[in-house]
Each structure stands twice: as C-alpha cells, then as structure tokens.
Amino acid sequence: xxxxxxxxxxxxxxxLDLDLKGLWRYRDLWYMYVRRDxxxxxxQTILGPLWFLIQPVLTTIMYMFxxxxxAKISTDxxxxxxxYLSGIMLWNYFSDSFNASSNVFTNNASVFGKVYFxxxxxxxxxxxxxxxxxxxQLVLFILVYIGYRIAGVQLPIRPALLLxxxxxxxxxxxxxxxxxIISSVTSKYRDLKFLVAFGLQLFMYATPIIYPLSAATxxxxxxxxxxxxxxIFEAFxxxxxxxxTLSWGGLLYSxxxxxxxxxxxxxxxxxxxRNFMDTV
Amino acid sequence: MSDIAIQFENVGKLYHLGSVxxxxxxxxxxxxxxxxxxxxxxPYLRIGETNDxxxxxxxxxxxxxxxxxxxxxxxxxxxxIGKNGAGKSTLLKLLSRVTAPTTGVIRAKGRIASLLEVGTxxxxxxxxxxxxxxxxxxxxxxRAEISRKLDAIVDFxxxxxxxxxxxxxxxxxxxxxxxxxxxAFLEPEILVVDEVLAVGDAEFQKKAIGKMQDxxxxxxxxxxxxxxxxxxxxxLCQRGVVLENGGMVFDGEVNDAVDHYISGSFLVEDxxxxxxxxxxxxxxxxxEILINxxxxxxxxxxxxQQYLDVVICGITREAMKCEVKFILKKTDGTPMxxxxxxxxxxxxxxxxxxPFEIAKHIRLPKYLADGDYIIDLDIHQPMIQDYLRVxxxxxxxxxxxxNEFARTLYLAHExxxxxxxxx
Numbered sequence: 001x002x003x004x005x006x007x008x009x010x011x012x013x014x015x016l017d018l019d020l021k022g023l024w025r026y027r028d029l030w031y032m033y034v035r036r037d038x039x040x041x042x043x044q045t046i047l048g049p050l051w052f053l054i055q056p057v058l059t060t061i062m063y064m065f066x067x068x069x070x071a072k073i074s075t076d077x078x079x080x081x082x083x084y085l086s087g088i089m090l091w092n093y094f095s096d097s098f099n100a101s102s103n104v105f106t107n108n109a110s111v112f113g114k115v116y117f118x119x120x121x122x123x124x125x126x127x128x129x130x131x132x133x134x135x136x137q138l139v140l141f142i143l144v145y146i147g148y149r150i151a152g153v154q155l156p157i158r159p160a161l162l163l164x165x166x167x168x169x170x171x172x173x174x175x176x177x178x179x180x181i182i183s184s185v186t187s188k189y190r191d192l193k194f195l196v197a198f199g200l201q202l203f204m205y206a207t208p209i210i211y212p213l214s215a216a217t218x219x220x221x222x223x224x225x226x227x228x229x230x231x232i233f234e235a236f237x238x239x240x241x242x243x244x245t246l247s248w249g250g251l252l253y254s255x256x257x258x259x260x261x262x263x264x265x266x267x268x269x270x271x272x273x274r275n276f277m278d279t280v
Numbered sequence: 281m282s283d284i285a286i287q288f289e290n291v292g293k294l295y296h297l298g299s300v301x302x303x304x305x306x307x308x309x310x311x312x313x314x315x316x317x318x319x320x321x322x323p324y325l326r327i328g329e330t331n332d333x334x335x336x337x338x339x340x341x342x343x344x345x346x347x348x349x350x351x352x353x354x355x356x357x358x359x360x361i362g363k364n365g366a367g368k369s370t371l372l373k374l375l376s377r378v379t380a381p382t383t384g385v386i387r388a389k390g391r392i393a394s395l396l397e398v399g400t401x402x403x404x405x406x407x408x409x410x411x412x413x414x415x416x417x418x419x420x421x422x423r424a425e426i427s428r429k430l431d432a433i434v435d436f437x438x439x440x441x442x443x444x445x446x447x448x449x450x451x452x453x454x455x456x457x458x459x460x461x462x463x464a465f466l467e468p469e470i471l472v473v474d475e476v477l478a479v480g481d482a483e484f485q486k487k488a489i490g491k492m493q494d495x496x497x498x499x500x501x502x503x504x505x506x507x508x509x510x511x512x513x514x515x516l517c518q519r520g521v522v523l524e525n526g527g528m529v530f531d532g533e534v535n536d537a538v539d540h541y542i543s544g545s546f547l548v549e550d551x552x553x554x555x556x557x558x559x560x561x562x563x564x565x566x567x568e569i570l571i572n573x574x575x576x577x578x579x580x581x582x583x584x585q586q587y588l589d590v591v592i593c594g595i596t597r598e599a600m601k602c603e604v605k606f607i608l609k610k611t612d613g614t615p616m617x618x619x620x621x622x623x624x625x626x627x628x629x630x631x632x633x634x635p636f637e638i639a640k641h642i643r644l645p646k647y648l649a650d651g652d653y654i655i656d657l658d659i660h661q662p663m664i665q666d667y668l669r670v671x672x673x674x675x676x677x678x679x680x681x682x683n684e685f686a687r688t689l690y691l692a693h694e695x696x697x698x699x700x701x702x703x
Contacts, residue, residue, distance in 0.1 A: 008387050
C-alpha cells in the first residue's frame with residue numbers, strides 16, 4: 001500500500017500516543033468547554049460569579065471559628081483570615097481540578113460514545129476553568145491582604161512569591177495526573193469512586209492547610225513532608241505571609257513526583273481512552 | 281487505488297456480555313498472565329462466538345463484528361443494512377473512533393464526521409447559539425468556521441427566534457433540528473450517519489434527505505448510511521452492504537442489497553400459501569395460490585409497485601358463484617384494508633365445473649405506510665356460503681409508497697393510508 005492514508009485505526013496503539021497535534025487542532029473545543037463551565041456555573045443565579053467568592057469566605061469564617069477559635073491551632077503568627085484563605089484557595093483549586101479530571105470518562109460517557117476528539121481536551125479544560133476561578137479568588141485574597149497592610153499588620157513579601165505561577169502549575173498537574181489515573185480505573189471498576197470521595201477529604205488534613213508544617217514534629221513531620229503537596233502550600237505561605245518554610249528539596253521532590261505520575265497517568269489514560277466505551 | 285476513501289481489512293470487534301465488574305479483574309489478570317508472561321494466545325479471543333442474540337451461547341464473549349473486508353470509493357454512498365444487533369452501529373463506532381477494533385485495520389482518507397446521534401454535547405442551560413458553537417467544536421470545527429456558517433445553520437434548523445434561549449426551553453424537535461443542522465454544515469470528507477432521519481417532522485425530514493443527497497451527489501463526499509428505513513436507503517445510496525450476526529452477507533448494488541435483506545429477514549417458516557387453508561368445500565381442490573407472483577408465504581412490495589396480484593388455481597366439481605375476499609391485517613391481527621367487491625358492489629364471478637383460475641389485479645392506495653402485513657384470503661358467496669378460507673396465509677412486507685411525500689408513512693403513528701387535499 002503506497003496510499004497516503006490520513007487515518008489508520010488499529011487495535012493496538014503505541015504505549016504513549018499523546019496526539020499533541022490533534023489537541024492543538026481542537027483548541028477551540030477546549031475554549032468552548034472552559035466557556036461552558038464558567039457560563040453554566042451562574043446561569044439562573046442572582047449572585048452569578050459572586051458565588052466563586054462566597055464559598056471560600058464562608059469556609060474561612062468557619063475555620064477561624066473551629067480551628068482557630070475552638071481548637072486553638074497556631075497559624076504561626078499570620079493573621080487567621082489570610083492563613084486560612086490562602087490554604088482554602090489553593091486546596092480548592094487542587095480538589096476541583098482533581099474532581100474534574102477524575103470524572104472525565106463517567107461524566108462524558110454520552111459524548112465520548114458518539115464522537116471522537118482528543119479526550120485530553122476535557123480534563124485540560126477543567127484545569128483552565130478552575131484556574132479562572134482561582135484567579136477570581138486570588139483577587140479577594142489580595143484585597144484582604146491589602147486591607148491588613150493598611151491596618152498596619154507586618155506582612156513580608158519575599159521573592160519566593162515569584163514562584164506562584166509555578167506552584168499553581170505544579171498543583172494543576174498533580175491534580176491532572178492523579179485524576180486521570182482515577183478516571184481510567186473507575187471507568188471499569190466503580191469501587192474506587194467511593195474511596196476517592198472521602199479519601200480526598202482526609203487528604204486535606206494531611207496537607208498543611210489549617211495548620212502550619214512547623215506545628216508538627218518528629219515522625220508526623222516526616223510523614224507530612226512525604227506529601228508532595230506540602231512544599232507547595234508552604235512555599236506560598238512563606239512568600240506572602242511570613243510563616244511556613246521554603247524547601248527547595250521539597251519542591252524538587254514534588255516536581256519529580258508530579259512528572260512520574262503524569263507519565264504513568266498518560267499511559268493509563270491512553271490505554272483506557274480507546275476502549276472505555278465497552279466497559280463504562 | 282487512490283480513489284479508495286475507506287478500507288476495512290479483517291475488522292473484528294469482540295464484546296464481553298453480562299455485567300462488567302464481576303470477574304473482570306480476574307479475567308484481566310488471567311489475560312495479562314497468558315498473553316504477556318506466557319506469550320500465548322489471548323484465552324478470551326478464542327472462545328468468541330458469532331453474535332446470535334436469540335440463542336444462548338456457551339461463551340460470554342461474542343463477536344459483534346467479524347472478518348469485515350470492503351473498500352469504499354471516494355464519493356460513494358454506501359448503505360449499511362441489517363437487523364438489530366447485526367453489527368451496523370458497531371461498525372460505525374469503530375469508524376468514528378469511539379471504540380477501537382479488536383482485530384484488523386481500518387484506513388481512511390480525510391476528515392470523518394459522525395452523526396451517530398444528533399445534538400451530541402448539547403448543554404441544557406446554554407443558548408442555541410452557544411450550543412451551535414459547542415456542538416460544532418465537538419465535531420471538529422473551529423470557531424471561525426462556525427461563525428461563517430452560523431446563518432446557514434440557523435436558517436436550516438429554523439430556530440432563529442429561539443437562538444438566544446436556553447436549549448432546555450426548546451421542543452424536542454427543535455433540538456434535533458438544530459443538532460442536524462450543525463452536522464449538516466460540517467463538510468467533512470467522510471460522513472457517517474446512523475438513523476438520524478427517524479426524528480423530526482415530515483418537512484424537516486424532506487430537508488434532511490435533500491441535504492444528504494446534496495452532500496453525497498453534488499459535493500462528492502463519501503457517506504456511510506445506516507438505517508432501517510429501506511426507502512431512504514434506496515433513494516440515497518448506490519451500494520448496499522448487508523450485515524448479519526456480525527458478518528457481511530451481501531455487498532452490491534443497493535436495490536439488490538435491500539432485496540437480499542428483506543427476503544432474508546422474513547423466511548421465518550418456509551411454507552406455501554396453500555398450506556394455510558383452514559376450510560374448503562369437499563368438491564374443491566386447490567392446486568396453487570399465488571400472491572404477488574409467488575406461492576411462498578412471504579413476499580414484499582417494492583416502492584412504486586401499485587398493483588398486487590392474487591391468483592387461485594384449482595378444480596371444482598360444482599359450479600360456484602363467488603367473490604375473492606382479500607383482507608390486509610396488521611401483524612397484531614387488526615384488519616387494515618379489504619377487497620370485498622362482491623358483497624358491496626355485487627361483482628361476483630361465475631366459476632364453472634372443472635379447472636379454474638381466479639385472478640385479481642388489486643390496485644393499492646397511492647400512499648401506503650411501510651410495515652409488515654398479514655393476508656387473509658376467502659372465496660365465498662356473500663352472506664350465503666364459504667367455499668374456501670385461507671387465513672394468515674402470507675406475510676406481505678410493504679416498503680411504502682411515497683410519491684411526492686418526503687418519506688413513507690409510519691404505520692404506528694400515521695396509519696396505513698396517506699390522505700390528500702384539494703387546493
């Protein structure tokens with residue numbers, strides 16, 4: 001055959017077939033998915049996009065009451081609202097992105113069952129729409145931050161804050177790779193879905209969000225440092241709140257961990273992508 | 281060779297029946313052990329059976345498709361026909377890359393767009409306009425491309441007034457029309473269509489069929505068309521492929537393919553019409569009964585066939601003054617139409633002693649629904665005596681007539697006969 005076929009459909013594909021060209025060709029679909037996520041979020045609501053802010057504000061108040069007021073967990077000298085808000089903001093980004101990626105197959109079965117497009121468009125769009133949400137919440141954070149500065153509270157701004165885009169990227173790809181693995185497995189074995197739902201909640205307490213890493217000592221601290229998300233949260237708080245620690249080793253560990261997981265997840269996703277319609 | 285648009289080579293697809301989840305993990309591990317470690321043949325591929333859903337098989341694995349080999353030329357419109365579960369949709373799913381084949385290779389040239397079901401990805405909360413963009417993007421169009429065609433799409437769907445209304449407020453027909461319109465303006469090199477014409481009102485169906493004809497004839501695109509509507513297949517396609525239990529049983533000119541499919545699907549019992557005689561006078565002997573030129577108890581009417589012939593041959597030892605009563609019943613037994621000219625018009629036949637041949641040339645209505653009908657045939661002297669009763673003697677498959685209509689009538693919704701009005 002010397003024919004120039006543009007499409008060859010075979011049972012077995014290469015182990016890692018990313019189809020970046022295809023992804024690029026479907027960039028408008030990615031845009032439409034992001035738009036859909038944002039637009040449908042506030043359709044038929046009175047407050048509209050304000051809801052992106054109400055949730056973290058209420059959560060922060062609740063944390064201040066429970067963890068700060070009742071349990072008296074230290075915030076390492078940082079003002080409680082800023083401490084909790086920064087943690088909640090970043091955590092929400094991680095968990096929402098993770099959920100978006102982990103439900104790729106089950107939520108889109110009806111669409112995937114009819115048309116082909118690079119499936120990776122959907123989780124990537126999920127990361128993007130959540131990023132927009134994070135940016136809106138970041139504006140709130142900055143406003144509160146400025147408020148505290150004007151009130152005369154000492155809040156150092158360190159050069160480590162320049163890492164912020166990198167930290168968000170790291171969080172995004174952690175969420176993506178874990179989510180993709182989960183979505184690939186749950187497309188066949190549903191059990192994992194239940195584990196994941198409360199596992200994620202528990203995992204939040206294993207990440208320094210409502211407490212500073214410095215509050216932990218000994219074995220517990222070592223365990224917390226094994227959590228690849230820990231250095232990300234710590235670095236952000238170090239950069240703008242003056243608490244927390246900047247650990248280059250930790251960030252390197254987190255990055256390597258992310259890259260390995262991303263590689264595995266893309267292989268798994270790639271395998272499942274082709275046949276999941278038969279098992280979902 | 282360069283004019284081949286799609287090539288199927290030994291394509292097969294194996295499905296696992298029953299519930300996925302129980303035992304799949306152990307099967308998966310076993311398969312992995314056998315193929316990757318012991319380097320043996322996949323244990324579950326071997327035990328696959330042909331897909332005959334009526335009979336219980338010995339294996340949980342069935343071939344939804346097996347050994348499919350055919351080429352489709354550039355610009356050809358191919359109809360894929362077959363009973364439910366014959367593998368038609370699986371074939372299209374493989375082609376549109378929704379799922380991967382188990383064996384074989386499919387090669388294609390150009391962009392493939394599938395209309396497996398219109399309105400894919402419509403979001404209820406979004407407006408018609410937003411959904412056009414969303415749907416178009418899912419099908420592989422760029423935003424610029426959609427903007428350029430937006431007016432044509434909206435015009436074709438006829439939803440201009442509702443363009444900025446959420447789709448959840450649309451009637452179901454409007455949703456479908458919008459979905460079809462987006463797909464119709466997609467302009468891919470290869471179009472895969474599955475049963476989209478079964479929705480929408482007659483006016484829209486006419487438009488849709490017209491658009492499909494434009495796409496295939498005028499614009500020279502390759503189309504694969506799956507439908508149970510034989511009239512639509514005949515009018516749209518040049519070539520037909522008949523699938524049965526996952527295998528290809530016929531490939532050729534579309535009219536031959538449809539005939540092959542129809543004759544194949546009604547040979548439930550191979551009997552003669554004359555076998556169904558339930559009563560006759562002792563002095564009558566029947567040699568043969570022909571309906572539509574055949575003595576077999578299944579026959580089908582082609583579109584545009586406007587007459588049905590009934591011939592009864594036999595010998596009688598007594599003279600008869602009789603009529604032939606011909607009744608067309610639905611498969612559930614409801615009578616739908618009758619030829620009873622003797623009883624109501626006094627049109628009787630005199631049959632003399634000896635051999636006889638009674639022939640009726642029955643004119644059928646101008647618009648007739650598609651479907652299967654059962655025939656009852658009686659020879660009697662109205663209100664006085666029966667000579668012969670032949671009940672449920674023949675299954676008549678009517679493809680329906682649709683001169684000037686966009687499509688045939690549906691028996692279930694619109695009844696047997698199409699009406700006309702004077703201007």
